[in-house]
Amino acid sequence: MTTWEPVIGLEVHVQLLTRSKIFSGAATRFGSAPNTQACAVDIALPGVLPVMNSEAARMAVKFGLAVAARINQTSIFARKNYFYPDLPKGYQISQYELPIVGGGHLTISTNGNDKRIGITRAHLEEDAGKSLHEDYHGMTGIDLNRAGTPLLEIVSEPDMRSPQEAIAYLKKLHTLVRYLEICDGNMQEGSFRCDANVSIRPLGQTELGTRTELKNINSFRFIERAIQYEIERQIEILEDGGQIIQETRLYDPDRNETRSMRSKEEAHDYRYFPDPDLPPMILHDDFIDSVRNSLPELPDAKKQRFIEQYGLNDEDAVQLTATKELADYFETATSATQGSAKTVANWIAGELSGYLNKENKDITESPVGAGQLATLIDRIHDRTISGKIAKEIFESMWNGEGDTDTIIEKKGLKQITDAGAIEKIIDEVLAKSEKQQEQYKSGQTKVFGYFVGQVMKATKGKANPQQVNEILKRKLDA
């Protein structure tokens, strides 16, 4: 039996967060009424000309620097010619021979192993419009709002060897572009789209197999499934003695399969040539330097700092730096509380994440702010409340019932730390449990939990657990 090795390369289209389009002044907002954000340039009236939006170049350079890539100080826009109704000019302005970003890399981590994935290039291009096939009495509607929206196409080397590695790379990229604030990362709205090139070869062979290209898959889950399906399909064909056809395939998430869209023979001849309407784009050193100086702390560096500065373990640090907003939340809470960074991390990984996931919210939508969480942890730290009560308070805060201190006050949840009061309650409990005391004294120390439980029950959980333990022990062992 042959062992097959999958070889995967990814092309990711990242929609850049510029306010206006790449070659016109029209706005780029998502979801406006059809064709209300398409100006003369976007609809390709006769005589109009493109003018480069320097903000798009700035974002591309930002990305290039973040993946340690070469920035091409001269890059060239080229026309990719083909006819389609949602492509108003009959060509897409893209970059072909000299892209703005040359070779770079990202490091991914799967099963605790680091691996460097090469980035071949990243180039600027404009998006096309949308064809709307529904609701037009058999006709096709064209919405050109998206036409001219800036995209950065990021092309990886065929360095990935499993769907898991592909997803790790994509997630890493997804995190990075949001850190850089060059893309909102919204996959549903198409801000982050992925094409996958997949081939297989017998393990140990250096020559690459024939690849297929899987188009426009719009969620991490589907990408993983699509690649997995495609690998299995190719293995089946080769093991049956067949041959892989170089072609473009579409993934159908409803049926979990890929289907042929067009073969290599049917592929377009795009007739690329340098766009004569746009001079070569020259980036000066001071422009690149200014972009470099504006770079935020990147995910890997932040993760490393979290480990060193806060004494977190690798897993926590990875989780907390998954988005810049989450990392900011953690740091804000940590700096505001007397409690330890580890405690904050546990609260974020535990309660907070639980509620966020349940309600499908992201950290920026959390009803419990970092300051509120910090106060809650402070109240545990200063023994006003127990950890158990804190969870109740967290839920109340989540439901908008006020901040920690208000809820403690309102619900009378303040911890009982008066030793005399606790001792009194303990005496009452012991008076009613002679049988259990005998068991304890005969060596069945497990029964200790019973006494604690009774005390907590009597105090509605408000007795300071540490004090309860101490006093109980003293009395029972006396």
Next chain:
Amino acid sequence: MHTKSLTELSIDLIQQKLSSTELTQHFLERIDLHRQLNAFITVDAERALDQARAADRRLGRGTPAPLTGIPIAHKDIFCTEGMLTSCGSRILSNFVSPYNATMIEKLRQQDTVILGKTNMDEFAMGSSNETSYYGPVANPWDESRVPGGSSGGSAAAVSAGLAPAATGTDTGGSIRQPASFCGVTGFKPSYGRVSRYGMVAFASSLDQAGPLTRSAQDAALLLQATAGFDPRDSTSVDRETPDYTATLTADISGLKIGLPKQYFGQGLDGQVELVVREALAHYEALGARLMDVDLPNSALCVPCYYVLAPSEASSNLSRFDGVRYGYRTQQYDDLTQMYAKTRAEGFGAEVKRRIMIGTYALSAGYYDAYYLKAQKLRRLIADDFRRAFEQCDVIMGPTTPTTAFTLGEKTDDPIAMYLNDIYTISANLAGLPAISIPAGLSGDGMPVGLHIIGRYFDEPQILNFAHRLQMGTDWHRRSPPGYTS
């Protein structure tokens, strides 16, 4: 009135000896009187007179710009708000532009009047104005002959006194060749001097707009109003616009005129050469020095051009697909058929020929041999000029090898047609400014143009030379027989 220069008309308007309304009315009547020339595709008299009245009010307020109230004919390649902008093609025969080209906008800011839109070769592809969907234009000097092209309507209109001045565009000679054939002054500025925004693109790296006028002085005035950087055109150059009229009369003695031997060789009509030599002698008499220069790659200009221009055109014309505006075929079963029939019916033969040549030249497997090779030749041709201009100040020669040919004479022979632009194409390939001015009449009574090429952005020098000839001769004041009054 129709033989006066822009300067004269402008003085009359400012002194209110003449109103823009009267002037516009006069030209509208002449256009109507000579409509057999077919120089115009669109004339909107109401709109023109409205604009004239607005100009008169501005003149009355005493706040005119230099060209306020002057009626101007515009090549139908410039997008003109609210007017048909057909580019001489069926595929745009229903296209009313919602915006103004920068060229139009700048002239409208001065309150010039849009007299009408002139006829042209379809998408500016042609040298005879015979490829227009709206029919050929006749040469006012001899109506059996072509006016040249592609700005044939503009040249004929100025020549026949149907407009005091006109705009044109020049990709391989489309201003200068018709100017030469019709006995008017036609000026193609340096690439990047005048905005291309709103000018329907033929070959983007070669297209340049410019004036067709009765004199070099008028050309200077029109260029003054239209030149300059445009943030909407990334290929326009951000350089200050000099005062083009300030140096018109400057002394040219001691300046050197380069004569490329390649421009006086085989194929040049003897009569044309004679007229050009006479003009050169006039310059010598003014103290300029004639010298030989070499442009060794001249013979490559036509083949180089006929790869690059169609390549760019094949892509530029893709937007005419019947989807968003323009002509769409009546009957179709699917998208592919809609595209095919729309473009088959919407474009004429010459345009289709060039789309096919360009598509071929850009195809995978042919790109290096054609497009890339032509780009290399283009650099060699530009280098030839750079070397020549180290020796001389301007380069002169005939604008065309012959005078205007007859209608139908070359329509079946594209190569013969293309060779008409043999002297003019190089200026586009090198991005240089060049003018054609009337230098005399050939034995057959047809006008001959003198071609002057200058250094990059040295429009003042060209205008200076052109004006000096026109100070000492009256060829530019000659009107075609039958159009004098």
